[in-house]
Amino acid sequence: MKLSRKNLDQRLDRLYDAIVVGGGAGGLSAALYLQRYRLSTLVIEKGRGRSFWMQDMRNYLGLPPTTPGRAILQQGQEHLLSLDGDYLPGFVEDVQDEGDTFAVKVKVGKKDSTYPVFRSKYLVAASGLIDHLPQLDDMQNVYDYAGYNLHVCMICDGYEIGDTKCGLFVNTEAAINTAFVLNWFTPYITVFTQGLCEVGKEMREKLQAHGYPLVETPIRRFLGHDHHMTGVLLEDDSTVELENGLVAMGSHFFNQYLKGLDLEWKGGNLVTDSMCRTSHPRVFALGDLKEGVNQVSIAVADGTLAATAIWRDIRRASPPRLWEENLKQTTHS
């Protein structure tokens, strides 16, 4: 059922088979499978993750390519509730490993917050990441275009960028190298650093040799209308016309709650096995939290794998169910 501060008391004594942190594509897929394996699941979702912002999911099999990310999430929530899974809007603050169980402390409500603690045998970390966006005084101006034609994922949207004038927005010199992958889709690339990083001689020459202008002047605002970005206005009052944008300014993992657990990391990613199990046998990591390709389809499959591994663990540790009636007949005959 859908939990809120009004009814969550009903679940404080429950030991869930699994708590899933994150109600994006990976977390919801894991929870659907877990419930269908007849295991009890609580999904905790802070809201507004990466897939929530996608206006068109163009490469997920089975749905029209105009389906917004939030429609998939909404369908998954309804599906989960129909299977008697629990869903709580809230922010996971901390997880304690108590030995056989995890204690998951959640902040519920932005004002007058409460901090309930839920318990589970397994923990599924599916809290994903969020992309850094250009920081302008008027952030609404950025949000007007981000997820429309100001893209954050080349795999998702490179096709639409094809042969258009594309702005590449970066904040480090290393990220400028994205231009030399993006040029598979279009050669009409202008790189914008906003002066956030130094750019060395070698990189400048490489850009010049490719014909890709480098703009280091800060951006005042994005130009456009109806969520269609058409260029940028710079601080020096000049403008650059664009047809698309790609932001490559890094991202922020939502994984702070895992820092108290003894887990193996590789850079910002959790190390997992082929079933998404981390170095902790009862902690799984899905989708963008682990290494690999950051795509909804991958996260959905990761949910399948993690749930299946958890089911196998719990099933194998459980006594077999007998057809008692037949045993009695045998005894009596």
Place this chain on the structure above:
Amino acid sequence: MKLSRKNLDQRLDRLYDAIVVGGGAGGLSAALYLQRYRLSTLVIEKGRGRSFWMQDMRNYLGLPPTTPGRAILQQGQEHLLSLDGDYLPGFVEDVQDEGDTFAVKVKVGKKDSTYPVFRSKYLVAASGLIDHLPQLDDMQNVYDYAGYNLHVCMICDGYEIGDTKCGLFVNTEAAINTAFVLNWFTPYITVFTQGLCEVGKEMREKLQAHGYPLVETPIRRFLGHDHHMTGVLLEDDSTVELENGLVAMGSHFFNQYLKGLDLEWKGGNLVTDSMCRTSHPRVFALGDLKEGVNQVSIAVADGTLAATAIWRDIRRASPPRLWEENLKQTTHS
């Protein structure tokens, strides 16, 4: 575009980036990604694979759990054609490795067949498997229930089997062990061998200890109505009432066309790396052909991975695209 014997001549001179054998969930997902990576793709689909038969896909995130498998395939086909991918109904008879290319011979048309040969740089094997079903004189009687409540996949349909009287249909003694996994969902299991295998003393005692009856008499027909199986009529005229069935009689891989290639196998499965690449650097295997969990979500993710690996290969081997106009300006200035 959709190819047929009428228009396929237009494609015989083309060197595709990839030919995808199998238009199920994995093959279509790979093709969508490949086309969106701006690579040229031909999908060859023999029809009526495993997902085609599924009446309700109950665990694929984003779609209502009453969505039939063929609806996902239909949506994927339309999506592929909208991206200018090619789709050919046909049966792949043979693949020759010509060094830098593959020559893929296809049987098109069941009567007066033609045998065109298409060529590609990469081969994606996504031809899946089909489950063996009980062989009765009247196979229509089996098809009336298979994919409805005569299930073939415990992961997909164990939830619906929950606490019902379930018939487990096997053809080997080893497959009887499925009962001791199925009993996670229900203890009311009757095992049917149809006399197709010997059952040893140890297995008989184990079944008895669990209270699961063993029926070795051949089945005359399934009973039921409107695709809802309610039991079986045996050759000795007795009946057994059931509410669900699970067939565990093995499956048949569609992989004959791969047998001439130098690939590493493990049992019936192709060995692949984390991107679904086989031991041949330009052959990928998806979904049920490789080891792992046989689920639509996994096949869809496999398509993502294989397409991404192929894109990376081809992109890295291609000269960079330059913004020529800017280079000329530089030269002139």
